[in-house]
Every structure is written in C-alpha cells, then in structure tokens.
Amino acid sequence: xxxxxxxxxxxxxxxxxxxxxxxxxxxxxxxxxxxxxxxxxxxxxxxxxxxxxxxxxxxxx
Numbered sequence: 001x002x003x004x005x006x007x008x009x010x011x012x013x014x015x016x017x018x019x020x021x022x023x024x025x026x027x028x029x030x031x032x033x034x035x036x037x038x039x040x041x042x043x044x045x046x047x048x049x050x051x052x053x054x055x056x057x058x059x060x061x
Contacts, residue, residue, distance in 0.1 A: 004023075006012070011026040 006023075006025060011028075013024045013026050015022050015024075
C-alpha cells in the first residue's frame, strides 16, 4: 500500500476503463472550522449526552 500511497480505511474510487480496473484515492476536501460552524442549525444540533455513569464524586445528572 505504501507504493500505491493508499492507507487503511481510506476511501477509494474504483472504475473500469477499457478492460482495466482503475483504483484512485478520494481526496478529502479541506473544510474550515468556520464552514462547519456555519452549517449548525436547530435541526442538526443535539443536546448533551452522558456516555457513562459517575465513577467518582462527579455531580449526578
């Protein structure tokens, strides 16, 4: 994979061209924090979520 410059879990574009199988890495588009925050809306915003129980002297939720 090093020679092909591919990594584990990398997204690939696979196509056939004239009987040849072409495999190309999909380049991730760079997105700024400002662009991500601009897309936050009431529809896609979630509340707080507690993933575990208290293990010490944390305040109970």
